[in-house]
Amino acid sequence: MQTLHTLAELRAALPQPRSCAFVPTMGNLHEGHLSLVRQARAHGLPVVASIFVNRLQFAPHEDFDRYPRTLARDCELLQAAGCDIVFAPDEAELYPEPQTFKVLPDPALADILEGHFRPGFFTGVATVVMKLFGAVQPRVAVFGKKDYQQLMVIRCMTAQFALPITIEAGETCRAASGLALSSRNGYLSDSEREKATELARALGTLAKRYRSESTPLVELEAQALDGLRAAGWQPDYLTIRRRSDLTVPASAAEALVALGAARLGATRLIDNLES
Incomplete structure (x- = not known):
């Protein structure tokens, strides 16, 4: 496996466009990332994985x-998973000057849910992914369903x-407890990690109630939020949306x-369940 740090090295290793499969990451890898590889x-x-912590998608108060x-650990894991090239540029390599040209996603999709609570987040994501797509020029790129709206x-x-790139979705990987794997799970204490499974359970209950009850969705969502608050969480949203466009559904069919998305202690977690 090659570990490359510059665009020149990457272009020399991939002289032909559409010659690889690509998995972009921010590092601190876990089994979910490796399943995508x-x-x-x-x-x-050939499989290329990028490791780059993208400042553009972090707000000033967040954990950049x-x-x-x-x-070093990430590269060991990637090599064992069958990765061929790790592209790990530093910030000056990927952003040699201020990134004043940016990709602005459709607000109807990008300014709701995560975008509402993290303004500018998806502009940062779309901009860095477009830049990485230009650098790697993959035939296929794999993104996890864990970040459903991002996908x-x-x-x-x-x-x-x-873009001549096939976007594939990888299923969310979960611990035996049901907790969705996330790099930010490392911020959780042992007791918080046990409690963190409540988010997925709340989503499962919300989906089941919407399928089986006649209660208006807005009331079900409010009750789900109240339940998490009572359990010691600080939720941002718990909602049911159409898979196709993340708009509010007309029916449970x-x-x-x-x-x-909810904060447990100092850690903000996100999750989703298709139904």
């Missing part, structure tokens, strides 16, 4: 400076810019996804 490997192409950087933003961006 193995999924990318199934295409029979303390986000774990674990490059939709990237799919829409790729389609609207007619549609293909749906329950999405939620």
Whole structure:
């Protein structure tokens, strides 16, 4: 496996466009990331994984400076998972000057849910992914369903810019307890980690109630939020949306996804369950 740090090295290693499968990450890897690498490997192409903590998608009060950087460990895990190239640029390499040109996603998709509580987040995500797509020029790129709204933003961006890249979704990996794997789980104490499974359970209960009861969705969502607050959480949202566009569903007969974000202690967690 090669570990490359500059665009020049990457271009020399990948002289032909559409010659690889790509998994972009911010590092601090876990089994969820590695499952995406193995999924990318199934295409029979060289697999490139990027490791870059993208300042553009962090608000000033968020955890950019303390986000774990674990490059040596990450490279060991990626090599064992079958990765061929790790692209790990520093900030000056990827942003040699202030990034004044940015990709602005459709507000109808990007300014709701995560985008409402983290203004500018999806502009930062879309901008860095577009830059990485230009650098790697993959045939296929794999993103996890754990970040459901992000996956939709990237799919829409790729389609609207007619990029010759197939976007694949990887299923969310969970611990035996049901907790969705996340790099930020490392911030949780042992007691918080046990309690963190309540978020997925709340989403499952919300989805089940919407399918089986006649109670208006807005009331079900309010009750779900109250339940998490009573359990010691600080929720941002718990909601049911259409899988196709994340709009509010007209009926329980549609293909749906329950999405939620909530803070447990100092750690903000997100999760979703398709139903």
